[in-house]
Amino acid sequence: MTRNDRKEIIVSDTNIDEDSFIKSVAEAIASLENGEPTDIPPLYYTVNTEALNEVFGSTAQNEYIHLEFTHDEYKITVEKDPDLKVSVKRL
Amino acid sequence: MRTNPVGSPNGGRNELVLTPTDESETLPTFVSDTTSRDPPENLIIVVFTLSPDEVLVSLRTKYEEFQANLGIISVDEITRSSQSESGDSPAGISSGLVTAVYRSDYSRIVTIIDLYLREWDGQTRVYIGSLTPLLEDEEWSDVFRFLHLVTNRIRTHGADARYHVDPELLASHTLDVLRHLFDEVTTEPTVADTHPSTQISLREVINEALEPDIRMHIIQYLLERNTPVSVRRLAENLIDQEDIDFDEPEDVHLSLYHVHIPQLVEAGLVVTDEDHSAIEASKAAEQFESELPMSG
Numbered sequence: 001m002t003r004n005d006r007k008e009i010i011v012s013d014t015n016i017d018e019d020s021f022i023k024s025v026a027e028a029i030a031s032l033e034n035g036e037p038t039d040i041p042p043l044y045y046t047v048n049t050e051a052l053n054e055v056f057g058s059t060a061q062n063e064y065i066h067l068e069f070t071h072d073e074y075k076i077t078v079e080k081d082p083d084l085k086v087s088v089k090r091l
Numbered sequence: 092m093r094t095n096p097v098g099s100p101n102g103g104r105n106e107l108v109l110t111p112t113d114e115s116e117t118l119p120t121f122v123s124d125t126t127s128r129d130p131p132e133n134l135i136i137v138v139f140t141l142s143p144d145e146v147l148v149s150l151r152t153k154y155e156e157f158q159a160n161l162g163i164i165s166v167d168e169i170t171r172s173s174q175s176e177s178g179d180s181p182a183g184i185s186s187g188l189v190t191a192v193y194r195s196d197y198s199r200i201v202t203i204i205d206l207y208l209r210e211w212d213g214q215t216r217v218y219i220g221s222l223t224p225l226l227e228d229e230e231w232s233d234v235f236r237f238l239h240l241v242t243n244r245i246r247t248h249g250a251d252a253r254y255h256v257d258p259e260l261l262a263s264h265t266l267d268v269l270r271h272l273f274d275e276v277t278t279e280p281t282v283a284d285t286h287p288s289t290q291i292s293l294r295e296v297i298n299e300a301l302e303p304d305i306r307m308h309i310i311q312y313l314l315e316r317n318t319p320v321s322v323r324r325l326a327e328n329l330i331d332q333e334d335i336d337f338d339e340p341e342d343v344h345l346s347l348y349h350v351h352i353p354q355l356v357e358a359g360l361v362v363t364d365e366d367h368s369a370i371e372a373s374k375a376a377e378q379f380e381s382e383l384p385m386s387g
Contacts, residue, residue: 022349023342037345042367044353 006032008089017057018049021086025076028088032074046071056080103246107269109258110279114141114220117255118149120279121218124374131251132213133160135204138220139167143189162207163189164200195229197237204241208248217245217252223260235268242272301360305343306351308332310360313372314380321369322347 009028026037065080079085143165245252301307326344337343355361360376
């Protein structure tokens, strides 16, 4: 796998439901690594993706949510402020 | 849990199953696995706690379904009969013979297994009952040497053997050493055991694992197919289900890989190959097929 020179990818305005979140994160890591979205270990072992639906599904205004976790060699940050933003950074 | 293959030129295979259950449960499981797919011509049953009578009772329900040569080796702390002293002649072995062996006489157990394997043609499956009493009472180096010899014999003759041990009673370094002797180390795919709380009913575990419709569709599809399927093919099939909310097979594939398959594996309902690219319904799922809340 040839590594990309970029160390971080930010995906904005993502509709954070479980499936689109998985897609955003896996594809971001894949593009950082010039690899496939299934080259990394399954996200299931690191984060309860089903719970994301509940955490980020809230429609409350002026709500700030910041969630961070490490998967493989990446730091994944999900923010709602109030727009949604997912960033994937190689550690 | 898997280890690296030790190399099996003749197709021989040694599998260690980590299970807290005793021979009264692992033997029926072995027999039903053995008879349900590709029945072998020969069976060797080595028991440490069950009596030969109990073995025969276990086999009786299934045994008539296939014609196999049968050898039972009953290992005990005391020798039950003088049959083990009757010499090494394999005569009569193929008609099904019970041999009683004194527990510390490891080389004798290996010799008898070897005699059966030499005498018989065709595929032989071997059940080695619970190693736990051996590991508790006997010298560790003797047990290791015994297993080293048996796994070697199995490999040489291209047989297929399944061994059992309770992981709770094993020191972790012991397991690490044992692991190298086997082609595969598996945890018994009992649905209830894989769940942290044993108080939860089987139905609850299954319902939770299958709650989103997509996981239900996966299990239904795999049970219908009854053979390993590539994850890509599974994704292509799922996209055709009207209640699955995906546009592209590629997106289904990602969700399968990252969430649904790992969750079903954890629930003990499916098994995958090493790199998670092919998948099939587990024996537990097949066993509990009638329990599954099928929609069709």
